[in-house]
Amino acid sequence: MRAVVLKDGKLSLDDIPEPVPGPGEVLVKVLACGICGSDKSCAVHGPDFNRASQAAFGVDMLDLDQPIVLGHEFVAEVLSYGPETQRTVPVGTRVVAMPILLREQQVMLGLAGTATPGGYAERMVLTEALLIPVPDGLDTETAALTEPLAVALRSLGRVDAGGEDVPLVVGCGPIGLAVITLLKARGLGPIVAADLSPERREFARRLGADIVVDPRERSPYEAWTGAAVTDDPARMAPPTAVAGQLPLRPTIGFECTGAPGVLQQLISGAPAGSRIAVAGINLGSDTIEPAQAIVKELDLRFSLYYSPQEFAQTLTMLAEGELDATALITGRTGLAGVADAFERLSDSPADAKILIDPSK
Template sequence: MRAVVMQDRKVRLAELPEPVPCEGEVLVEVLACGICGSDLHCAQHGAEFNASLRTAFGVDVLDLDRPIVFGHEFVGRVLEHGPGTSGRVPLGARVVSVPSLTRPGQPFLGFAGPETPGGFAERMVLAESLLLQVPEHVPTEHAALTEPLAVAEHAVNRAGLRPGDVPLVVGCGPIGLAIIAVLRMRCDGPIVAADFSPERRLLARSLGADVVVDPARDSPYEAWSKALGVSGSGVEGQAQVPAAVAFECVGVPGMIQELVLGCPPGGRIVVAGLCMRPDTFEPAQALVKEIDLRFAYLYTAEEFAQALAYLTDGAGMVAPLVTRTIGLADVPEAFDTLSDSPQDAKVLIVPGLPGDTAK
């Protein structure tokens, strides 16, 4: 089968052996798979990503000595029931899944080798016990957004969202936009969003942001303070503002400190942007403001199921997130351009796209 592999920081189209389902697994045809910012980061900073996880958990996620088949935001069609499966999901059904297998070692799909490829391939194997069937009325390109919506749902849950909260989303890339979509479903207060890209600001508005700011012209923190009904972000003479909740979705050094400075006392900051370089901030400033600083990574199985439920209940709500579809052959070029693309949000790979050309 055809697949896109990454090795030595290079992404290329390759021919791989067909994956074989083990006990309790099914073979699926990949219908669509999103390119995630973490795919781009790991292609360029795989060693640093491994070093971070090794320090935190004592393991390397990426085997950088072998080809890696990215793709953890997928939707597929069941082709074959493997040994020891019940057949509870019929052949031909569309499915999504938490990107993990239950076999020994529990490979994390999208970060493993050719034997357990991710969704940047024509076919892949999935654990039957983790499959969620996609309802017929949910378009395939929307079902492929289940995983990034689960990331957003987890970030919003990490914020401990309460009635009356006024969120600020800094950075309107795919995760920031997904967070805006989830906030619109769960938040009754105004949503403030900020991004330098005019295209992404339009996407933020279309997904539910009430106030959209160009940081090159105006301060997102002043707009946030106005929405909160407070006079600024200083400490002196200002009461706590527990309704202030910010989401950092940029992932570059300096953003945490900027948010600490801009956040009103008593607010919460959730860091969802993946920064692969060392960073610093001034704890004393967060301390005197009594700011809660939280970090969000991945999601639970329940949050993944909730993301599919959002799509089931309102299948068209996230349509603006998908800005482009490409074929497998177009992926290497996309990796070269996406990091600097101000107009793209979620780019979907469709392995069966005729001619493997972008549309």
């Protein structure tokens, strides 16, 4: 079968053996797969990913000595079942699934080799127990947004977003835009969003941001504080030890760039008592001033992936129309165009999510 293979930092369209489902697994046909920013990072910064995972868990996230088939944001169709399966999902059903094979040695799909390819391939193997059928009323392209929106849902959960919270989203790339979509669905606001790119700022407006800021012209942090001002004591954030009671609603920030220095900007600009979710991936070193965060009693909470419950909840929200995220999809390509799509996503701020259709 055809697949896009990553080797030595380069993408190529190759023929690879069709994967074979093991016990408790199914063979599926990939219908659509999104290109994620982390896919681009793996292609360019694979050794940096491994340094981070080695430091955290003592293992390499990527086996850079073998070809890798990327792709973890997929919708697929069930083709056949392997041994020891329940077969409760009929052949021909469209499904999504967390990108994990629940084997004795767990496999992270989209980060593994050609024997267990990700969604940049015509077919792949999934764990039966993780399959979630796509409701009939939900189109395939929108269902392909389940995974990236689940990442955003996780970041909201990490800062307990809700109630009177006033959010700031720094960085309006795919992660930031997904966060804005979830914030809007939750009815939180006013939503303040900041990005250097006028195209990204326009995306943020379309997806629900109420106040959109060009950081070169206006401080996002002043806009955030201004949006949170209230004279109603019942709506104010709890007091902190040093700052005391401020005339502000609770404030939550989302660092969605991964750019060095931005987290410290958030620490410096955030109102006292803010909760900050760090969703952007910085694979290098960074410098922060902990004393500022301590004096302000800030919460810094880092976010990655999602729980099975958050993944399923995201699909339900899409199916029931609670999330309107179709504006995230800005392009489509077949397998032969994936390398060009990577370049396009690197150079064009007018693109957010490009979907791969392996049948083309």
